[in-house]
Amino acid sequence: EDQVTQSPEALRLQEGESSSLNCSYTVSGLRGLFWYRQDPGKGPEFLFTLYSAGEEKEKERLKATLTKKESFLHITAPKPEDSATYLCAVQARGGSTLGRLYFGRGTQLTVWP
Amino acid sequence: DARVTQTPRDKVTEMGQEVTMRCQPILGHNTVFWYRQTMMQGLELLAYFRNRAPLDDSGMPKDRFSAEMPDATLATLKIQPSEPRDSAVYFCASGLDGTLYGYTFGSGTRLTVV
Numbered sequence: 001e002d003q004v005t006q007s008p009e010a011l012r013l014q015e016g017e018s019s020s021l022n023c024s025y026t027v028s029g030l031r032g033l034f035w036y037r038q039d040p041g042k043g044p045e046f047l048f049t050l051y052s053a054g055e056e057k058e059k060e061r062l063k064a065t066l067t068k069k070e071s072f073l074h075i076t077a078p079k080p081e082d083s084a085t086y087l088c089a090v091q092a093r094g095g096s097t098l099g100r101l102y103f104g105r106g107t108q109l110t111v112w113p
Numbered sequence: 114d115a116r117v118t119q120t121p122r123d124k125v126t127e128m129g130q131e132v133t134m135r136c137q138p139i140l141g142h143n144t145v146f147w148y149r150q151t152m153m154q155g156l157e158l159l160a161y162f163r164n165r166a167p168l169d170d171s172g173m174p175k176d177r178f179s180a181e182m183p184d185a186t187l188a189t190l191k192i193q194p195s196e197p198r199d200s201a202v203y204f205c206a207s208g209l210d211g212t213l214y215g216y217t218f219g220s221g222t223r224l225t226v227v
Contacts, residue, residue: 043204043221100158101206101216
């Protein structure tokens with residue numbers, strides 16, 4: 001069964017303290033891996049799509065990387081406004097799960113001044 | 114910016130009543146997802162459509178939930194009869210299948226069944 005596991009569940013960082021969030025996945029043929037940010041009371045907001053192992057994407061203080069089994073979201077010198085829940089999702093390439101977008105439970109990031 | 118619009122924003126209803134949630138996808142998007150989010154389960158996929166055709170609704174309790182796309186500008190999710198365990202935030206997301214730009218989520222409908 002296709003599965004997405006994110007760790008840690010919660011992460012507290014001091015402003016400027018860099019760290020990484022992990023998303024490990026098992027899927028029968030990866031079509032795409034997505035990272036989203038979700039603020040309280042809002043819908044998830046799209047950050048990145050990664051398609052193949054070795055691919056990297058960057059946006060401001062965030063960098064996402066992908067291997068065959070997992071993805072990392074690196075946060076460099078975070079600021080309090082980076083506090084949010086970060087969600088990872090995978091989309092399968094084919095078979096009975098074609099097109100389904102499966103989400104992990106997320107990592108709740110808190111950055112304190 | 115183009116947005117996915119969901120209505121109502123909040124809904125409180127009594128157990129046994131019918132609930133209808135609506136979603137207006139972004140114009141031109143051909144894929145629509147319905148998700149339910151709770152603290153216990155996170156984001157659960159309920160159903161999704163491509164070009165208005167239902168591709169998968171295996172995540173929905175079939176006896177009480179139904180999802181439709183009567184036209185390209187409207188997706189609906191109905192619960193009849195509603196139960197307290199249906200209390201959750203329901204999200205709709207739309208996108209162009211196969212693009213680099215991910216899927217855009219609406220702000221959600223917060224449903225409380227008492």
